[in-house]
Amino acid sequence: MKLIECPRDAMQGLPDFIPTATKTAYLNALLQVGFDTLDFGSFVSPKAIPQLRDTAEVLAGLDLSQTSTKLLAIVANLRGAETAAQHPEIAYLGFPLSVSETFQRRNTNQTTAQALADVAAMHNLCERTGKKLVAYLSMGFGNPYGDAWSPEIVTDFTEHLAALGVPIVALSDTVGASSADTIAPLFSALIPAFPNIEFGAHLHTTPTTWREKVTAAYDAGCRRFDGAIGGIGGCPMAADELTGNMATENLLAFLAERGVDTGLDMAAFGSAREAAAGVFATH
Known part of the structure; x- marks a missing residue:
């Protein structure tokens, strides 16, 4: 079981800038x-x-000496990946590759074809630099724009990535x-069809629908889940009304x-929840 905590996703859409030290x-x-x-x-255009214009400064202040947790940064294009x-x-490095052409343009200002070319270049870059690429199939369960969606389309994207x-x-429920x-x-369907790929679930949800979503993914074999303490956040490029992340506590x-057994330090988790309350209280 792999749990990915996503404070980046929780913070990115907040209107008031959170100080770098905080x-x-x-x-x-x-x-x-x-x-x-x-x-x-994320290394994207400020x-x-x-909100995330200070990612490099934040990174410089992180204490990685007493943790086994690995760091993931989101990028929106090859230039960001190179940085x-x-x-x-x-x-x-995480890149949002959208099943929706409309959202790809909204989110990274690219066509799907351009994004796929970037994915190939990013994967090569990761192999040269000892990193791994995480492709987020955003709008992976449908979209509000009227763009075509079907399981077959998601499978086609996955075949290309494979x-x-x-x-x-990571199949991403962006909205x-x-x-x-x-x-x-x-x-x-996807997990047995692509045994060389590790599949994840990046689910956005409401307080009343989280359980059915995580149950469906887990029972279907997914063992990599993204969450955010408090269920805060959502993609500011997707819609005017943000749908929160899967709450880590759920x-x-x-x-x-x-x-x-997640192996997490629950005392440290409790402290982090208290810290989150302070970070997000006025936002």
Whole structure:
């Protein structure tokens, strides 16, 4: 079981800038919990995501000496990937490859064809620099734009990523469009069909639908889940109304019910939740 904590996703759409020192202290608290990966920041245009314009400064302040947690940074194009790859502390580069052409243009100002070319170049860059690429199939369960969506389309994208050798693919419910009826068949089909790919679930949800979504993904074989403490966040490029991330505390409650030992330091998790309350209280 791999749990990926996503403070980057929680912070990115907030209108008021969180001071660099506050971000850094919060991330350092999260690094003590024992998550597999921390999605900590992004190397994207500060005009697009002003909240994360200080990612390099935050990275410089992180204490990685007492943690096994690996760092993931989101990038929106090859230039951002090249910048992120210069930082040896970062293990993963994440790129949002959209099943929706409309959202690809909104999110990274590219066509799908351009994004796929960037994915190939990013994967090569990761192999040269000892990192791994995580491809997020955004709008992976449908979109609000009227663009075509079907399980076959998602499979076609996955086949392309598999041919490139991309090691990790996270199906992303960017606007909370998924249901158990779409989640379960996708994971059930893709996981056995692409044994060389590690599949993840990046689910956005509401307080009343989280359980059915995580249950569907878990029972279909997914063992990599993204979450954010408090269920805060969402993609500011996707819609005017943000649909929150999967709340980490809900994920942990579900896994406890299933008897799964996450290996997390729950005292440190409690401290991180207290820190989150302070970070996000006025935002």
